[in-house]
Amino acid sequence: MELALSDEQRMIQASAERFLAQVASSAEVRAAMASEQGYNPATWARIAGELYWPALAIPEAYGGLGLSFVEVCLLQEQLGRRLLPSAFYATCCLALPALLLSRNEPLKAHWLPLIAAGEVTASLAYASAPRWDDTAVQVYAQSCAGGYRLNGQYLHVIDGADCDVLIIAARTPGSVGEAGIRLFAIAADTPGVERHSQPTLDQTRRIATVSLNDVQLHDEHLLSEPGQGWPMLRDVLCIGCIGLAAEQTGGAQQSMDMTLSYINGREQFGRRIASFQAIKHRCADLMLALECARSASYYAACIAAQCLDIDGDPAAQQQLGEAAATAKIHASEGFFHCAAESIQLHGGVGFTWEYDPHLYFKRARASEQLLGSPAFHREQLAKQIFGELS
Numbered sequence: 001m002e003l004a005l006s007d008e009q010r011m012i013q014a015s016a017e018r019f020l021a022q023v024a025s026s027a028e029v030r031a032a033m034a035s036e037q038g039y040n041p042a043t044w045a046r047i048a049g050e051l052y053w054p055a056l057a058i059p060e061a062y063g064g065l066g067l068s069f070v071e072v073c074l075l076q077e078q079l080g081r082r083l084l085p086s087a088f089y090a091t092c093c094l095a096l097p098a099l100l101l102s103r104n105e106p107l108k109a110h111w112l113p114l115i116a117a118g119e120v121t122a123s124l125a126y127a128s129a130p131r132w133d134d135t136a137v138q139v140y141a142q143s144c145a146g147g148y149r150l151n152g153q154y155l156h157v158i159d160g161a162d163c164d165v166l167i168i169a170a171r172t173p174g175s176v177g178e179a180g181i182r183l184f185a186i187a188a189d190t191p192g193v194e195r196h197s198q199p200t201l202d203q204t205r206r207i208a209t210v211s212l213n214d215v216q217l218h219d220e221h222l223l224s225e226p227g228q229g230w231p232m233l234r235d236v237l238c239i240g241c242i243g244l245a246a247e248q249t250g251g252a253q254q255s256m257d258m259t260l261s262y263i264n265g266r267e268q269f270g271r272r273i274a275s276f277q278a279i280k281h282r283c284a285d286l287m288l289a290l291e292c293a294r295s296a297s298y299y300a301a302c303i304a305a306q307c308l309d310i311d312g313d314p315a316a317q318q319q320l321g322e323a324a325a326t327a328k329i330h331a332s333e334g335f336f337h338c339a340a341e342s343i344q345l346h347g348g349v350g351f352t353w354e355y356d357p358h359l360y361f362k363r364a365r366a367s368e369q370l371l372g373s374p375a376f377h378r379e380q381l382a383k384q385i386f387g388e389l390s
Helices: 007-023 025-032 041-049 068-081 088-101 105-116 229-265 277-308 314-345 357-369 376-383
Strands: 123-125 138-145 145-156 165-171 182-189 193-198 208-217
Touching: 007 025, 007 041, 007 068, 007 105, 068 208, 068 229, 088 105, 088 145, 088 165, 088 182, 088 277, 123 145, 138 182, 145 165, 165 193, 165 208, 165 229, 165 357, 182 208, 182 229, 193 357, 229 277, 229 314, 229 357, 314 376
Parallel strands: 123 165
Antiparallel strands: 138 145, 145 208, 165 182, 193 208
């Protein structure tokens, strides 16, 4: 496996860094997170219409650029550095993988070109309880004349209040565990769908509750085949973890960069505090945590790219869960460590509203729990190693 970035990938990375430096300053991020929508529509229009970021990993047959999930993660890393509120993560790391893994060609042919063109955004809704495994799916799809009737509620839906498309998971009545879980792709304004934003710790990322009240769906809305709903959803969640790990790696990098800039300018006892040996040791620990997170997330991104490839790779499919868990563990802990140390090394101003470390600390704490905590993923990793996961 080639882990070195190609020249094209480095150009994408550098272009994203330059663009976000222009549109995602601290003042602009704060203005976006305080707005009613939670993001700047003009910035998203440029992302979709000028840079074609949503089209990167979509095959050319559907109007995309035909690149891979590695490029998506490179963008995620830069977005994490700037904390830019946008629909990119929910659309490209959660909803898009579900569509790409589906065998429902008419559904893919309908939604993928719209996502590639930036005309719609999307998200994933599956958890009805504060858990991240198959037991969280508690919305039921009851068979009725002409299709299915769905009732229930989803929690933790990222950008769920403003997206245009929802990928939803439901189970058939009487099903136990993984059996009977089905995935659907629906327009977010489908009759019976209610969406409400919820207050969260991280103001730069909007979370919503989505309720279904006698929502009528048909077979053409189905993404998954019988018996394949949970395997597909499990892979989507793994890919979502990998995209989140890339974002966390970017946040960790920026936290460390802010810290280094501050300690190199702050003087105490007539010396820059960066010259103190104890400070140097703490910064070395930050670098170690960051590089572990980056290595794990880059490797996992390569595995995810192979799994999303049209031909697929059975070997990569077997490694996806392990790679995703490893990346999520290292990136979550690395980001939180860097963000917490940033506040400490900034001293008394570190947690004031005027300085940015508190924004990264909140994002680190919130994303640490999103899609499963490090403890949850360690348990999943242990089960995979000992062959306890199907």
